Amino acid sequence: MSTSQIAFLKGHGxxxxxxxxxxxxxxxxxxxxxxxxxxxxxxxxxxDGLLHVVRSSxxxxxxxxxxxxxxFMDYRNADGSVAEMCGNGSRVFARxxxxxxxxxxxxxxxxxxGGVKRVHIAKNGDVTVSMGRARLPEEGxxxxxxxxxxxxRNVNMGNPHAVAFVEDLAHAGPLFSVPPYSxxxxxxxxxxxxxxxxxxPRHVAMRVHERGSGETRSCGTGACAVAVATARRxxxxxxxxxTPVTYTVDLPGGTLVITERPDGEVEMTGPxxxxxxxxxxxxxxxxxxx
Numbered sequence: 001m002s003t004s005q006i007a008f009l010k011g012h013g014x015x016x017x018x019x020x021x022x023x024x025x026x027x028x029x030x031x032x033x034x035x036x037x038x039x040x041x042x043x044x045x046x047x048d049g050l051l052h053v054v055r056s057s058x059x060x061x062x063x064x065x066x067x068x069x070x071x072f073m074d075y076r077n078a079d080g081s082v083a084e085m086c087g088n089g090s091r092v093f094a095r096x097x098x099x100x101x102x103x104x105x106x107x108x109x110x111x112x113x114g115g116v117k118r119v120h121i122a123k124n125g126d127v128t129v130s131m132g133r134a135r136l137p138e139e140g141x142x143x144x145x146x147x148x149x150x151x152x153r154n155v156n157m158g159n160p161h162a163v164a165f166v167e168d169l170a171h172a173g174p175l176f177s178v179p180p181y182s183x184x185x186x187x188x189x190x191x192x193x194x195x196x197x198x199x200x201p202r203h204v205a206m207r208v209h210e211r212g213s214g215e216t217r218s219c220g221t222g223a224c225a226v227a228v229a230t231a232r233r234x235x236x237x238x239x240x241x242x243t244p245v246t247y248t249v250d251l252p253g254g255t256l257v258i259t260e261r262p263d264g265e266v267e268m269t270g271p272x273x274x275x276x277x278x279x280x281x282x283x284x285x286x287x288x289x290x
Contacts, residue, residue: 008038008277008278009096009278011051011272011273011274012088013218013270014088014253014255014270015253018092019046020050020092023053023054025058026055031080032079035050035076047078048213048216048217051092051096052073053096055070055072056111059072061113065115069108070109071093075113080212083159084158085114085221087157087219087220087221087224088218089220090112090117092274093110094129094272105121105123106120106121107120112158114159125271129220129267129269130266131267132265132266133265134260134266138154139154141181141187141191144179145179148171150166153232155225156225157225157228159211160191161192162193163196163226169197171195174215175209176215178209181193191211192209192211192222194208194226202245202248204247204249205249205251206226206249207252208222208251217251217254218251218254227245227249228266239264242262245259246259254271256270257270
């Protein structure tokens with residue numbers, strides 16, 4: 001791998017921030033250790049995760065989707081681990097593609113490990129992502145923290161979530177480490193845990209501990225999971241009513257609007273911003289590669 005000219009950008013969606021590495025031909029070997037170093041907020045660029053931008057036809061995990069989606073979002077958590085999908089990341093990914101001239105305002109498709117996602121870039125700059133259908137496995141967990149316990153609804157949005165309704169978001173504590181939950185076997189590969197309070201009719205607020213990243217300012221798939229879990233708690237299932245249901249979800253980094261449609265499709269709308277671009281210093285990269 002050449003260490004001379006590796007470009008990067010920095011972007012965020014409701015303050016869920018990402019290092020973006022454009023690599024159309026899949027020529028850059030992003031090891032878990034290198035990803036973790038790039039995402040390090042003190043010694044690297046800093047981010048909740050990394051968006052590796054690759055043509056679907058150039059990546060073995062995405063070739064089967066190349067006919068539907070030209071671009072593959074090879075998403076990595078801040079600790080370097082691979083993830084299926086990132087909702088806020090997909091909005092930022094779309095904004096990068098638009099900025100780079102690969103796509104224009106309107107509809108596009110993005111390949112992810114969670115399948116092909118449909119995206120719409122609106123004139124006002126907001127990006128809507130069709131996040132797929134939520135799966136609601138029956139087996140949930142109990143989340144326990146500081147002497148309190150809450151039942152958590154199991155929602156899968158292409159990645160696993162445990163949604164707990166609490167009295168006060170402060171009850172989630174600092175969220176530096178994974179909140180204890182049981183039985184652990186329900187989530188053999190780990191889980192994103194959301195703590196949720198009501199703010200008003202079809203309006204909630206949440207905090208989240210993301211797998212591999214700790215507490216983040218925002219989590220798109222988490223906001224979708226929260227909206228679906230809240231709708232079911234409220235006795236609403238669009239598949240049964242035939243009417244879409246929309247929730248406003250406040251996160252520490254901003255607000256997302258989540259709509260679940262009668263066919264089960266969950267749509268997420270929110271902002272996406274690119275804040276900087278440049279090149280990774282070759283000397284730093286060489287030292288990081290060790």
